[in-house]
Amino acid sequence: MKGQHNFLFGLTNDALGYILTKEDWNSFERYDYVTRTSLGESTAGILIRESLSLVEEAAAK
């Protein structure tokens, strides 16, 4: 992010369960619950990519 102070508003605009990287998803036994209650393996990758794309587009304007 590009701010002097970078805020992240979690659970905002929707409530789609846990969001894990593909490496963490379905990995440790301890992560069984957060895996089962996530949308899926690719959620974090897509969200990170789209969010940072938005950050870059805004910085370019």
Next chain:
Amino acid sequence: MKTIRFIVLFAVALGQAAIAHAEFRAGIAVRVVTPEPLLPVSGGVGPSNPVTKKHGDLTVRAMVIESDGTRVAFVSTDFLGFPAVLGDRVRRQVKSIPAAHILIGATHTHSAPDCYGFPNGRGGTDADLEYLNFVCNKAAEAINEAVAGLQPASLRIATGKANGKIAYNYYAPQLYDPRCNVMQAIGRDGKPFATLVNYAIHPEVLGSSQGVLSPDMVGPLYDRIAAGGGGTGIFMNGAQGGMVTADVRGPDGKDVQTWDECRRIGHLLADEALRIVRGSVAQKNPKIHCAWRDVTLPVDSPMLLALLKTSPLKLAKPDEKTITTRVNLVHVGDAQILTIPGEALPNIGYYLKRKMKGQHNFLFGLTNDALGYILTKEDWNSFPARRCRTSATTSSAK
């Protein structure tokens, strides 16, 4: 003249047929590389620590497998890491196996001499270059002896959870991979003569500050495998980075950093490995395929870049901020083996194993190179506890 040429060609063909055994064969050999007199030991970046005694011996071990003319060597060395430049010195001394088929890993004991050439803060390094040459020679000897001793064999391959107090994650206790992969060579007499144990753990029970040189818990692991009927043991580490370590937590909250604790953990892991492999069906003539890919990684970490360039071993090219390293993928029967040239964090290990295609998926960590910790970009430079200074780059894991 034509007849003579035919006879020569026929003889050559016969000779090749004799060399290229269709049946599966395996061999294993060991060399002791404990320095005499003892040398200081290294647990990581910085000066080495002097020692006054040893517990057990440092060894280099080679397990060679062969089928249909394809030969592969798995080599384990009792050091913190074994950089590719040293591995290549070993490979050059082995004529009977292609260099890219020789996979050389480190057990990651924190109680052995420096193989990196870390700066000692006094303008030099504590690495003993003559000793490192000796180690390379001994590793090559072990591989060549394992080749000479190849014998018809079958393979038991198994994966299971290693139960008991063996490893944990120092950063978050439950975030480690308890699975243990085992590959055991069985002779024609029905008896195991080699057992490969693949498990993720930092062998740092003793560490580098107690004045002791040691293979740590890996030494007792080997003793126990032999005593338990598994033949000669060979340990290949897994994705043990950040920070999967030996579970030495004592009942009073203090760490138990003793040789007895090395023996407890080494024996327990050996017992579990033998339990896991026991009863698995022996694969009679497992096929072998060995692939590799050279991968170029950017080195973003100023600390790693400085280490690579200042080492007398010339670990990196002087004018480049990248390093090229090798990744192997070996198929053996129904197993796949993938190598990692550093210390991957356990979530990366889980991910790779989940995507691999074998019935049994082995990860040989710290193999073919020793490029520090390997984290996902999300983990890199994140929590204060993560040791990103000793990771090469943000993009290594990708």
